[in-house]
Amino acid sequence: MNAYKRISALTAGIAGAAILLVTPAFAQTEKSPMVEDVFKNVQVLKGIPVNQFMETMGFFSAAIGANCTGCHVAESLQDQAKFAEDVPRKRMARQMVTMVNNFNKQAFGGRQVLTCWTCHRGGPSPENVPSLLAQYTIPVEDPNALEISPDGPKEPTADQILDKYIQAVGGAAAAANLKSFVAKGTIEGYDTYHVKVPVEIYSKAPSARTMIWHTQNGDSSTVFDGKAGWIAMVSNPVRLIPVLPGGELDGAKLDADLGFPGGIKTALKNWRVGFPMTAIDDKPVYIVQGMGAGNTRVKLYFDAESGLLVRQLRYDDTIVGKVPVQMDYADYRAVAGVKVPYKIVITWTDNQQIILLTDVQANVNVEAARFAKPAAPVLRPRGQAR
Ligand code: HEC
Numbered sequence: 001m002n003a004y005k006r007i008s009a010l011t012a013g014i015a016g017a018a019i020l021l022v023t024p025a026f027a028q029t030e031k032s033p034m035v036e037d038v039f040k041n042v043q044v045l046k047g048i049p050v051n052q053f054m055e056t057m058g059f060f061s062a063a064i065g066a067n068c069t070g071c072h073v074a075e076s077l078q079d080q081a082k083f084a085e086d087v088p089r090k091r092m093a094r095q096m097v098t099m100v101n102n103f104n105k106q107a108f109g110g111r112q113v114l115t116c117w118t119c120h121r122g123g124p125s126p127e128n129v130p131s132l133l134a135q136y137t138i139p140v141e142d143p144n145a146l147e148i149s150p151d152g153p154k155e156p157t158a159d160q161i162l163d164k165y166i167q168a169v170g171g172a173a174a175a176a177n178l179k180s181f182v183a184k185g186t187i188e189g190y191d192t193y194h195v196k197v198p199v200e201i202y203s204k205a206p207s208a209r210t211m212i213w214h215t216q217n218g219d220s221s222t223v224f225d226g227k228a229g230w231i232a233m234v235s236n237p238v239r240l241i242p243v244l245p246g247g248e249l250d251g252a253k254l255d256a257d258l259g260f261p262g263g264i265k266t267a268l269k270n271w272r273v274g275f276p277m278t279a280i281d282d283k284p285v286y287i288v289q290g291m292g293a294g295n296t297r298v299k300l301y302f303d304a305e306s307g308l309l310v311r312q313l314r315y316d317d318t319i320v321g322k323v324p325v326q327m328d329y330a331d332y333r334a335v336a337g338v339k340v341p342y343k344i345v346i347t348w349t350d351n352q353q354i355i356l357l358t359d360v361q362a363n364v365n366v367e368a369a370r371f372a373k374p375a376a377p378v379l380r381p382r383g384q385a386r
């Protein structure tokens with residue numbers, strides 16, 4: 001295999017690079033900054049918000065199995081202006097965007113049927129000779145790739161699976177009594193150089209949630225007040241960004257709602273089953289699909305035996321296709337009679353964060369100010385004293 005195959009290095013790039021990007025003055029306003037406002041040399045991915053542009057870069061990285069410097073000069077990691085420089089592979093990627101757009105227009109009426117992933121599947125050179133290894137090996141099933149099939153199981157029903165979950169976490173009565181919690185622990189990811197740093201999560205029923213983590217470069221947070229949300233990350237090109245309507249907003253709301261399992265049935269709509277049975281870590285799981293208010297498709301994976309939620313998978317839109325966001329939940333422990341996952345792993349094309357809680361206080365007073373729009377975080381170059 002070649003160097004591009006290693007996704008692990010992927011966003012070492014993102015964290016390192018993006019941290020150096022400047023915060024334009026308008027980051028203080030509520031409008032989503034657009035690529036034209038921030039970047040210098042964008043020719044095809046125009047007219048989209050910066051958040052979606054960065055998710056598109058994550059899509060590219062995943063598709064060709066390269067880190068950011070797979071298509072950008074190495075100096076980009078130290079100097080953000082260098083991301084604007086064109087190199088052959090970046091030019092090729094730009095041509096590919098146009099090719100894919102044209103193809104989808106001509107063949108599929110503009111629907112995003114063909115994407116970078118369709119051909120590349122994690123490598124720079126799509127294969128064009130059939131693989132005998134692939135043909136004669138039983139493929140490893142990816143539970144994320146499963147979809148509802150017309151002859152899939154109709155039972156247990158979505159209601160039965162969700163009821164069993166509420167039962168499993170401690171029952172409807174206990175769940176209804178959980179009104180707020182403050183959790184403390186550690187988080188690690190590319191933006192913490194894979195080192196554990198402190199994290200706090202503040203949650204208030206039915207759906208307010210704030211997570212603050214203290215990186216080596218300053219404090220980052222995600223805030224959702226029940227209606228609107230903000231992403232305030234020192235590692236992002238624009239450090240304070242409103243959560244975009246659609247996938248991002250649906251995701252922020254769902255993460256907040258899932259803190260209070262009693263309300264799960266109203267967290268999503270159009271619940272459906274009919275997925276084939278599958279397993280995560282060798283344990284059988286049931287999959288239930290629901291839709292967010294902004295039409296985001298979400299799959300929830302419940303342990304068939306314990307009934308607990310082990311995975312949430314949702315799909316965010318980018319200009320070149322959908323990107324998956326996955327949350328894995330484990331190490332459930334009782335807090336005020338309700339089982340709460342003490343381990344959460346968030347995986348998406350731009351980063352992976354591992355959250356390990358150490359202490360969860362239920363039904364404590366959480367001030368409304370915790371869910372107010374945060375200030376743009378201040379970048380503290382690594383190594384500078386706190
Ligand atoms: C498959 C190739 C590819 C990969 C991998 C890739 N990019 Fe890009 N990047 C591009 C292309 C192509 C453009 C220009 C898009 C256009 O012209 O519309 C671009 C533009 C950019 C820009 C705008 C620069 C400017 O000022 O014009 C930034 C910032 C950027 N990329 C960051 C990243 C980051 C961070 C990563 C790693 C997650 C990344 N890119 C991974 C192909 C890539």
Ligand code: HEC
Pocket residue numbers: 060063064071089090092093094096097100114115116117118119120124125126320
């Ligand atoms: C229809 C199939 C197909 C699709 C879809 C596709 N590509 Fe490609 N791509 C190819 C082929 C074939 C090559 C040539 C590989 C080679 O030379 O070995 C290539 C080459 C590339 C290269 C150059 C790789 C290198 O080795 O230098 C980049 C970068 C790239 N594609 C990015 C993208 C991006 C980004 C998308 C989505 C916008 C995309 N491709 C969509 C088939 C495709």
